[in-house]
Amino acid sequence: MTKRSLSLLVLAAGLLASAAGIALYSAVNFGLTAIAPQPRFATVSEEEAEVFGRRFEEAFAEGPDAAAALFDGEGLADRVFPSSSPWLTRLTFFISGGGEEVARSFVGGLSQGVGPRGAHQYRGAVEREGETHARFRILYVDGGAAFNDYRLGRRDDGEVRIVDVHTMELAGYLSDAQRTMAAWSDACEPVGIQRLGGYSRDDALMGCVQELIDDEQAEEALDVHGTLSEAARGDRLVARQAVHAAVMLDDADRYLAVLEEVAQRFPDVPLVHKFIYEERLTRGEWSAALDSLDVIVAQYPDPYWTAMRALVLLDGGDRDARATAERAVEADPSFYDGHVVLLQIALANGDLAAADDGLRALVSDFDADPEELATVSGFERLVDLPSYPGAAN
Known part of the structure; x- marks a missing residue:
C-alpha cells in the first residue's frame, strides 16, 4: 500500500x-x-x-x-x-x-x-x-x-x-x-442473488466495491466501480469510493487518471483535489498543484494552505515563497507548521541569520527539538546555526 x-x-x-x-x-x-x-x-x-x-x-x-x-x-x-x-x-x-x-x-x-x-x-x-x-x-x-x-x-x-x-x-x-x-450490500455475491434479497443492482455493486476496498484490492474495486450506472456514479460518496481505491494503486499514471475523472464529475469536491495537488507536487508540476490547491482554499481558507502554497512556490523557485509563509504566520501566530515552513525557506535561501532566529523561536515558543528537525529533509543545515545544540558560538 x-x-x-x-x-x-x-x-x-x-x-x-x-x-x-x-x-x-x-x-x-x-x-x-x-x-x-x-x-x-x-x-x-x-x-x-x-x-x-x-x-x-x-x-x-x-x-x-x-x-x-x-x-x-x-x-x-x-x-x-x-x-x-x-x-x-x-x-x-x-x-x-x-x-x-x-x-x-x-x-x-x-x-x-x-x-x-x-x-x-x-x-x-x-x-x-x-x-x-x-x-x-x-x-x-x-x-x-x-x-x-x-x-x-x-x-x-x-x-x-x-x-x-x-x-x-x-x-x-x-x-x-x-x-x-x-x-448497500455487504458482500461480493452474484447480483442476481442479491436482487432477490431486495438490493438494487447498484446497491449490490457498491457493496461489493466497498468490500474490495476493505480487502485492499484496488484494481478489482475500480473494475466493479466502472460497471455502475451513471446515476450511481453521480453520488459523491460513490465517487469517494473511486478515490479511496485509487490511493492504493501502485501505478501513478492510473492513479492520477482516476482522480482527474472524478474531479471532472465533481469539480468542487476538496478531497479529490487534495490528492491531485499532492500528486502534482511529486511530479514537480507546480502550477497545476496550485490550481488544485485553489479549489481547496475556496472552501476551507486557512493559514495551513497558505503555508503549503509557500512550499510549492519555494520548490518552483518563486521569490514570493517567504512572503507567503509570513502571511500564514501573521494570520495564525500559534501555527507551528507555519513557523517551520518559514525556517525551511530561510535554510533553502541560505539566509542563516533568519534561520537562526526562526530556530530560536521554535525552541522557545513551541519547545521544538532541533536535533529531531535536523533529520528531516530540507533541514540538514540546522547543524550550522549558532543556536543548534553543541554549535560553537
Whole structure:
C-alpha cells in the first residue's frame, strides 16, 4: 500500500459504521430513500460555538471517550434515519448501536489518524444550511490535513452538542454517508442473488466495491466501480469510493487518471483535489498543484494552505515563497507548521541569520527539538546555526 493512502484509510474506519452494523440494518433497508431530517435542536450562536469549540478541542485531546460524549446520539440518529423512516430500519440501526456507536466509531478513527503528534484544532464558527458549525483543522500524524465542520445544536436543557459532522473527506455529512451505505450490500455475491434479497443492482455493486476496498484490492474495486450506472456514479460518496481505491494503486499514471475523472464529475469536491495537488507536487508540476490547491482554499481558507502554497512556490523557485509563509504566520501566530515552513525557506535561501532566529523561536515558543528537525529533509543545515545544540558560538 502506498503511503499516500494511510490517512484516508485510517479515517475511513471511523467515518463509517462497522461492517457488521451496516450489514444488519442494510438487510432491512429495502426501498429507503433520503428523507429530510427533522430539526430537534435550537440554533447555536457564534459565541456558543466558540465556547463549545474550545471545550471539544480539550475533550478530543483528553481521549475518544471524552470527545464522543459531546455528541448527541439521538440527534445524530435522527439525521441518519428520521422518525418518518421505516420503523424496522430505525430499530435495526439502534440495535447496532445507533447514533452513539456512529459517534464512537467516528471519533475513534479520527483519533487514530491524528495520533499523539497530530492536531485537532478549533478554527472558528461557520454556517452550513443555515446552522452553526464548529470548524476544526485536522493535522494527521503522518502528514497532510483535512477539515471537519461539526454541526451544533442546543438541547432543551441548554447544553450544546454535536448532531452531525460535515467532513472534507466525505464532501458531505456523516449522517448522509451512513444512510447511503445502509442501502448497500455487504458482500461480493452474484447480483442476481442479491436482487432477490431486495438490493438494487447498484446497491449490490457498491457493496461489493466497498468490500474490495476493505480487502485492499484496488484494481478489482475500480473494475466493479466502472460497471455502475451513471446515476450511481453521480453520488459523491460513490465517487469517494473511486478515490479511496485509487490511493492504493501502485501505478501513478492510473492513479492520477482516476482522480482527474472524478474531479471532472465533481469539480468542487476538496478531497479529490487534495490528492491531485499532492500528486502534482511529486511530479514537480507546480502550477497545476496550485490550481488544485485553489479549489481547496475556496472552501476551507486557512493559514495551513497558505503555508503549503509557500512550499510549492519555494520548490518552483518563486521569490514570493517567504512572503507567503509570513502571511500564514501573521494570520495564525500559534501555527507551528507555519513557523517551520518559514525556517525551511530561510535554510533553502541560505539566509542563516533568519534561520537562526526562526530556530530560536521554535525552541522557545513551541519547545521544538532541533536535533529531531535536523533529520528531516530540507533541514540538514540546522547543524550550522549558532543556536543548534553543541554549535560553537
